[in-house]
Amino acid sequence: MNSIKKIDIHSHIFLHKKYTPPSSFSSCHTALSPTELIEFYDRINIEKGVLLPSVSPEWMFALSTSEDAKEATELYPDRFLWFCSLDPRGAGNSPDADWSKVIGFYKELGAKGVGELYAQLPFDDPLMDNLFYHCAECDMPVTIHIAPTDTVYGYYGIMDDAGLPRLEKMLKKHEKLKILGHSQLFWAEISDNGQSDVRVDFPTGRIEKEGRLASLMREYPNLYCDVSANSGANAFMRDPDYAARFVEEFSDRILYGTDYGNPYSRFPFEFDAWLERFREDRMISEDNYYKFVRGNAEKLLGL
Ligand SMILES: [Zn+2]
Numbered sequence: 001m002n003s004i005k006k007i008d009i010h011s012h013i014f015l016h017k018k019y020t021p022p023s024s025f026s027s028c029h030t031a032l033s034p035t036e037l038i039e040f041y042d043r044i045n046i047e048k049g050v051l052l053p054s055v056s057p058e059w060m061f062a063l064s065t066s067e068d069a070k071e072a073t074e075l076y077p078d079r080f081l082w083f084c085s086l087d088p089r090g091a092g093n094s095p096d097a098d099w100s101k102v103i104g105f106y107k108e109l110g111a112k113g114v115g116e117l118y119a120q121l122p123f124d125d126p127l128m129d130n131l132f133y134h135c136a137e138c139d140m141p142v143t144i145h146i147a148p149t150d151t152v153y154g155y156y157g158i159m160d161d162a163g164l165p166r167l168e169k170m171l172k173k174h175e176k177l178k179i180l181g182h183s184q185l186f187w188a189e190i191s192d193n194g195q196s197d198v199r200v201d202f203p204t205g206r207i208e209k210e211g212r213l214a215s216l217m218r219e220y221p222n223l224y225c226d227v228s229a230n231s232g233a234n235a236f237m238r239d240p241d242y243a244a245r246f247v248e249e250f251s252d253r254i255l256y257g258t259d260y261g262n263p264y265s266r267f268p269f270e271f272d273a274w275l276e277r278f279r280e281d282r283m284i285s286e287d288n289y290y291k292f293v294r295g296n297a298e299k300l301l302g303l
Pocket residue numbers: 010011012052116259
């Protein structure tokens with residue numbers, strides 16, 4: 001099949017890798033330098049990726065700032081785009097903070113969106129609500145990582161309950177805001193999980209009953225899917241027939257990503273091979289394949 005160069009909607013780098021301490025989430029991410037990310041991109045036919053800064057300490061103690069993402073993009077303009085990122089507790093820890101000034105500043109510099117947001121606050125916390133308001137005002141899409149509400153320890157991410165009611169509240173309230181959903185707790189909702197609490201995990205097996213995700217996608221045209229990391233790849237690979245229907249119905253709002261931050265992780269390669277078979281078996285049309293790996297990102301980011 002003709003090879004279409006992909007765009008990665010979700011990646012991270014650490015500009016000063018030499019001075020970056022290891023992540024405490026050792027199974028998850030280690031720091032990757034810009035050149036290491038480019039080497040990975042060359043192996044799986046990715047033309048360019050969106051660098052997402054990480055500025056809340058819940059994930060990695062070391063921060064990767066918007067300024068770092070901008071600088072890496074200046075060094076490799078053909079390979080990277082960048083989002084700016086903010087911690088809603090910053091700028092005075094106030095629900096009245098004028099984030100438009102900050103977001104507008106980064107937008108002027110070339111930022112294409114905001115994220116990855118994962119400060120551990122409830123989705124509908126006044127600080128989050130205010131930040132979402134300003135993202136919408138500045139017409140910037142946001143990438144979010146979701147964490148559970150039932151425990152504050154051991155997780156990072158914006159907190160929501162099963163069924164994602166708080167995300168729904170924000171989608172409804174900020175209808176101009178485009179939200180890219182990501183993480184285990186987002187993707188677990190591809191299936192109705194009944195009473196079982198698998199949402200912090202990588203649930204496997206066929207999707208017997210559709211989850212909340214499809215209904216949120218139907219109801220809120222401002223919701224997008226970031227199909228990155230083990231969580232996104234697993235959600236598709238666990239049931240190719242359902243994935244085919246999901247892609248067909250929401251073909252304009254699903255975006256390919258990697259979230260590759262650990263040189264030992266296999267999932268981006270497994271997902272890549274799976275995706276090629278998915279395409280060869282015509283489970284996805286050529287049009288929709290193009291939209292998924294490239295076209296939707298071009299449109300969303302105005303490339
Ligand atoms: Zn990430």
